[in-house]
Amino acid sequence: MMTYYELIELRDKLTNGDISLEYAKKIFWSEFKEGERAWHSKDWKDRRTNVLKDKCEICGSRETLTLQHLSHPKKYYEYERDVTKKYTQSLRESYSIINKSDFGEYIEKKYDYVPVPLCPNCKNKYPNKRKRKKPQYLCTECRHEFNEPIYMSIDALIDLFCKNEEAAEVRDKCFVSKDKWKNQHNLSQVKYWLQREKVKAKNDEIIKKDAFLLYLENNIKYLSFEDTITACKKCAYNFDINNMELCPKCKEYYKSIKYPTCIQCLPEEKRKAVLDSIEFGKEMQEMHKKLGID
Ligand SMILES: [Zn+2]
Ligand SMILES: [Zn+2]
Ligand SMILES: [Zn+2]
Structure with a gap:
């Protein structure tokens, strides 16, 4: 020592x-x-x-x-984590726009998409799935009955998110990380991790030195x-x-x-x-x- x-x-x-x-x-x-x-x-x-x-x-x-x-x-890796967080935060404050195709690629690489079922009539989330009755689904909002719910595509979700990050449609944690942790993230969390990855790649040397x-x-x-x-x-x-x-x-x-x-x-x-x-x-x-x- x-x-x-x-x-x-x-x-x-x-x-x-x-x-x-x-x-x-x-x-x-x-x-x-x-x-x-x-x-x-x-x-x-x-x-x-x-x-x-x-x-x-x-x-x-x-x-x-x-x-x-x-x-x-603290242990060294804890400082590295703190510094990375700080750099990511400052990127988010200065430049928060995200490139749609980067976003899509990142999601495809890192996450499985588990879409939220929607009512085909009014797009209400999570219609009631019935065990015995046919048609199988009942929308509790508009009372519409149907056999197949609809789902939003990832691209449509990303489009919506880019227009309004707070929109109700994009808040669900429907992205499950492909690693062993199986974390459930919503788009705003996915965005954070993408930005963090970019910050790490770009500032690797500075972060490690700091x-x-x-x-x-x-x-x-x-x-x-x-x-x-x-x-x-x-x-x-x-x-x-x-x-x-x-x-x-x-x-x-x-x-x-x-x-x-x-x-x-x-x-x-x-x-x-x-x-x-x-x-x-x-x-x-x-x-x-x-x-x-x-
Ligand atoms: Zn005293
Ligand atoms: Zn004493
Ligand atoms: Zn409905």
């Missing part, structure tokens, strides 16, 4: 274009081992000492203090100890550290978002109960550890 300063150097070189994305990734991933913990490195331990406060920022205890991160870097820089940035932030609090071992065990915020009353200690204030600011009785439950939780945790459940 690369150290804090190595990561900063890598980020800067990539930002300035001194190295290619491919090269930066190669360096990063060759140093990266899944599951390797940053806090095993000497670099981490050295800098940590400077950040660690002299008491727990949750309960005030001075016993066995650790640094707890309030946020964690995403990788974001990923580096967040790893640097993590290693920098920004967004950390000092917590005693008990509090670290027992609080969902990701859901902590500064107590609004004293603005000194941290509190779980479940509680209105920090432990210090709770009324005496409640404070005792919370401290007891922390103690209890810690005992349970240690018991689990001994039993090998943890």
Whole structure:
């Protein structure tokens, strides 16, 4: 795993274009081992000492203090997904017109069309299909009886959609994706995925670079100890550290978002109960550890 300063150097070189994305990734991933913990490195331990406060920022205890991160870097692919989404969104805001033949081709390639049955007389959707009675269908709207419903062709649907994306006729999720997910989409969702695909093809390199820089940035932030609090071992065990915020009353200690204030600011009785439950939780945790459940 690369150290804090190595990561900063890598980020800067990539930002300035001194190295290619491919090269930066190669360096990063060759140093990266899944599951390797940053806090095993000497670099981490050295800098940590400077950040660690002299008491727990949750309960005030001075016993066995650790640094707890309030946020964690996401996985690389999550950044790539976020960046792709952002680019797609900006395309949709600046240029939302879609080429009809592209649309048709994309649908044919990616989706099966499961058309909505319509009444041949009034075009009302989903006529009643009767088990025994003939003719088999009854339109609940115009009471017309018939044997064969009609269907809209894909081209007719696309034509309608291009005129009015909000039209009632084009809202049905009658396109089933051909992949293993079998997602049901309506035309406006199909359009989104088509635009997303185009954006990805056109901006592949930029998207990947943006995403990788974001990923580096967040790893640097993590290693920098920004967004950390000092917590005693008990509090670290027992609080969902990701859901902590500064107590609004004293603005000194941290509190779980479940509680209105920090432990210090709770009324005496409640404070005792919370401290007891922390103690209890810690005992349970240690018991689990001994039993090998943890
Ligand atoms: Zn504590
Ligand atoms: Zn009808
Ligand atoms: Zn407080």
